[in-house]
Amino acid sequence: MPQGIPKKVRYAFMVQVALGSLVIVLGVTFAFSSALRVLIDARLRAQADEYWSIIERNPAGPLLPETELVHGYFLRKGAAAALPLTLRKLTAGRHYLAGEGRDVLVEARDPGVLVLSMDFSHARRVLWMMGALLMLGGIAAIHLVSWLTYRTTRRLVAPVSWLAEEVSRWEPDAADPGSLIRERIPGEVGREVDQLSSALTTLSSRVQAFVQRERDFTRDASHELRTPLTVIRVASDMLLADDAIPQRSHRSLQRIHRATRDMEAVIDAFLILAREDDIAxxxxxxxxxxxxxxxxxxxxxxxxxxxxxxxxxxxxxxxxxxxxxxxxxxxxxxxxxxxxxxxxxxxxxxxxxxxxxxxxxxxxxxxxxxxxxxxxxxxxxxxxxxxxxxxxxxxxxxxxxxxxxxxxxxxxxxxxxxxxxx
Incomplete structure (x- = not known):
């Protein structure tokens, strides 16, 4: 059975909320991922520039400052690599060590190679927490707006649905146009609903009049058409039984008799077809x-x-x-x-x-x-x-x-x- 307007409206708003929520999640995820990458790249670059400045001031043997979050390694050209195993195979560029949760920048210049390892776990947690809050706020907002819009739409659609349900219960011969008065219609009744209600009321009156005319015609035709045909058929039967009728007239009477029976059959067929389907x-x-x-x-x-x-x-x-x-x-x-x-x-x-x-x-x-x-x-x-x-x-x-x-x-x-x- 096809869905009614309220169900279709509800389904449309559910799809709208789902798609809106998906767009918010994907948008916030992409935006914060991009922002986090830009911030980390900028922080790594700034720290690397600071270390290179230290190396330039003390090229003989720079002592790079270290903290719990920042580790720096400088490898002079021709010197043996004194790096942790996880950093030895990294090529020049930006890397992320998922096992340690650290971001690594490998950069080579004339004096040697700088390997910078930094821990941004806390920054990631803070940013993603903000992103999650932003996602929840956006999803909550779109749910609220959609719910308020759905309530308004439902109030506008309710009169049409009520009219459709009311008219669906009508019988051709027992319709109640008085049931469509404005006071009985739920929801917000606008000009269009008034016009529809008035048109349905007029249509109901015309249908009832049409049904009554059809029934009157069927009843009258059943009597008025059969009676003269019965007279013609009986008269032709009596004439056919008269031996004094000439043979030529006898053939004409047979044709009249046959045509009368055919006409009675056709009338029967028309009267049957004129009845409503639910009338046995x-x-x-x-x-x-x-x-x-x-x-x-x-x-x-x-x-x-x-x-x-x-x-x-x-x-x-x-x-x-x-x-x-x-x-x-x-x-x-x-x-x-x-x-x-x-x-x-x-x-x-x-x-x-x-x-x-x-x-x-x-x-x-x-x-x-x-x-x-x-x-x-x-x-x-x-x-x-x-x-x-x-x-x-x-x-x-x-x-x-x-x-x-x-x-x-x-x-x-x-x-x-x-x-x-x-």
Missing amino acids: VQGEDFDVHDVVMEEIEKVQPLLQGKPVELRVTGHSRPRLDAPPRVLGVMLGNLLSNACIFTEEGSIEVEVLDDRVHVHDTGIGMSPEVLQRVYDPFYRADPFRSGKGMGLSIVRRLGERFGWPVSLESQPGRGTTATIRYG
Whole structure:
């Protein structure tokens, strides 16, 4: 789950404090290391200059002063080295003896070689103690500043977080815009928060009105559209049963009867799709094979006069617990398309345990057409019958009931449509 704004703000300040503390530690460490090196170099150089001045005043045999912290050795050219073992192998320049904690300067001039050893342990401790205090002070300061800034930011962000949490509990039909009044919003409520609260209140009222209109339409359409269609279907059934009706009129009545049943199926599909996802659709246990046979009977007239064989294969008899009209609408659209776009050959409906295939040997579809075939009102061939809504309805119904639909097609070789329900 993505982090909320307060958590992100807190994380940002924690990262800021961590990075700031790291910068302070590294900066103070580098600064004091450089300063300590410069000071020690200066002290060694000053002491060396003092010793060289003593040597110049008494070149015969200078006696260099020594203390507990400073040891000086002068080696005249050609004389034997009278140095401690730790100093004998040192070359000219600056050295640090970690084992003894002493800094050594080896310098050669015309009279000979000066070896100067000094102990700066106390100076190092004092400087690093000051550096540590400076680090702690800087880290404490950045923590304090970040904490105060975080508290201020949290007060500014609190109203937005509260609004988001409040709105997340709303139901489309039970939102309470009155809960967003200014007096209930925590934190510092600024002009932007007032505008957001007002916009959410207005949006809530519009959503509630929209939901109510959708429910009213669904209820009214369910009654107002079914009633005239039922009258037309019953009247056409009565006329079809009258033997006195001429054959030509009989064919027209069959078309009216078939169109009425198709319209009822489409209305059922639209009403199902118009319902909210969390509202269960009343279903029943039915045999998929029976629905297939019923839809095949409906599309038989579309193949009159065509050398096309329509057959059902597969020995499975799967059963589903869902509205059978939904599967009927999906299969009916797929079969209608197969009958319309197949001029010769065969149409095969294969019923399996977890899916049903509709194979045809029709004109097929190119990859470009397959990419747009589910778009509402899109028709690859505008001169053939249909309004281009079929496959769009099929896909939406499949998504609603968890029955994904897939198409495989090649131009000139036919199309295979699959509905997976298992």
